[in-house]
Amino acid sequence: MPAPPSPAALPFELVTAARELFADRLGVAQAYADLLATDGVLRGLIGPREAPRMWERHLLNCAVVAELIPPAAFVTDVGSGAGLPGIVLSMARPDLAVVLVEPLARRTAFLTEAVQALGLDARVSVVRGRAEEVASTLRPADIVTARAVAPLDRLIRWCLPLTAVGGRVLALKGASAADEVDEHRSEVVRLGGSAPEVRLCGSGLLDPPTTVVEIVRERTPAATRRPPRRR
Numbered sequence: 001m002p003a004p005p006s007p008a009a010l011p012f013e014l015v016t017a018a019r020e021l022f023a024d025r026l027g028v029a030q031a032y033a034d035l036l037a038t039d040g041v042l043r044g045l046i047g048p049r050e051a052p053r054m055w056e057r058h059l060l061n062c063a064v065v066a067e068l069i070p071p072a073a074f075v076t077d078v079g080s081g082a083g084l085p086g087i088v089l090s091m092a093r094p095d096l097a098v099v100l101v102e103p104l105a106r107r108t109a110f111l112t113e114a115v116q117a118l119g120l121d122a123r124v125s126v127v128r129g130r131a132e133e134v135a136s137t138l139r140p141a142d143i144v145t146a147r148a149v150a151p152l153d154r155l156i157r158w159c160l161p162l163t164a165v166g167g168r169v170l171a172l173k174g175a176s177a178a179d180e181v182d183e184h185r186s187e188v189v190r191l192g193g194s195a196p197e198v199r200l201c202g203s204g205l206l207d208p209p210t211t212v213v214e215i216v217r218e219r220t221p222a223a224t225r226r227p228p229r230r231r
Contacts, residue, residue, distance in 0.1 A: 006030065008037035008054040017205040018055065021063040025091045028118050032091065033059055035114055036082060043110055045082040061172075061210050062088035062147065064202030068170055068212065069143050071095055076141040076162050078131045079103075079149035083111055085172060086145065090124045098124045099138060101131055101162075131158035140164035147172040152196070152213060153184040160191055163217040169193070171213040181213060192219045 010018055010030060022029045036058070037051040050057065062085030069075065072095050077086030080100035090098045100115075102108050108128040115124045127134055144159045144167070152171065159169045173180065181196045188196055194216040200209040 006034055008033035008051050010055050014055050014060060017060055017202075020205065021060060021066070021092050025094065028120075029059055029063075029088070029091050032083075032087060032114065032118055035117065039113075040082050040110070043106060045107060045110060056206075058084055059088055060202070060206055063092040064206060064210050065089065065145065065170055065172065065212055066092045067201055068168075068199060068214065069093065069096065073097075073142040074139060075099070075143045075145060076101060076138060078144060078146040078155075078159055078162065080111060080126075081107055081147075083114055085147050087111070087114060087118070087120065087124065089145070090120050091118070094123065096123065099141070100124065100126045101134060101138075102126070102128060103130045103133075131162060135161040138162060140167065142167045144169045145172070146170075151184070152180040153187045156184070156188050156191055156193055156215065160193055160215075160217050165217050165219065167217055169213075169215040169217070171215070173198075173211050173213050175211070177211045177213055188215055190221070192217055192221045194218050 018026055033054045036046050037054055040046040041048050065085055066089055075096050075098045077100050080086045080102045086098050086100045090096055100111050108126050111126045115121050141162055144163045146155055149155055155171055163169055177198050185195055197214045199212045199214050201212055202209040
């Protein structure tokens with residue numbers, strides 16, 4: 001009996017890019033795409049019209065961000081939702097350790113089930129809570145990612161405290177990224193970040209490439225530093 005058709009089949013024109021990005025984990029990526037197009041839709045995590053463009057709009061769009069992440073990095077994904085980009089990055093880069101931070105119970109339930117079903121639980125963990133609530137309990141991350149979570153000024157207040165000094169925030173943004181950077185640059189610097197830079201990921205693989213705002217955590221703001229102990 002033939003296998004049922006995939007609800008989120010990889011389009012032929014994207015096969016080369018998908019193979020380059022996922023290598024021997026392409027089958028796992030396809031299983032995740034199918035999970036998003038079925039259970040993800042039923043549970044309200046993905047829109048019902050997203051299945052035909054699951055690869056282009058979601059998986060490949062997230063996977064190319066891996067080019068900005070160093071080997072064996074510790075990654076925290078803020079507002080992970082259905083696992084974008086955190087789960088995708090863990091499939092594209094099995095050397096990464098990834099924590100998915102998500103405050104909503106129904107989403108953390110989906111994430112936990114997805115991580116186990118895809119066999120990613122050795123390197124991926126799920127934490128329920130808001131970024132500002134878990135910052136003091138999580139290991140400072142080399143990389144903090146976020147996709148479509150909030151405007152840059154709010155996002156950086158949540159993400160920088162999760163980032164190690166010298167680590168980076170990678171915020172996946174759309175066409176308005178440059179305008180957001182211009183508007184919120186001074187606030188980002190005030191909070192201890194570097195001047196934001198707009199990066200394009202996946203040039204030559206995706207059209208259009210993914211737009212990412214990159215911010216280095218340069219320091220801890222004076223207002224949040226711990227006072228010295230009295231002797």
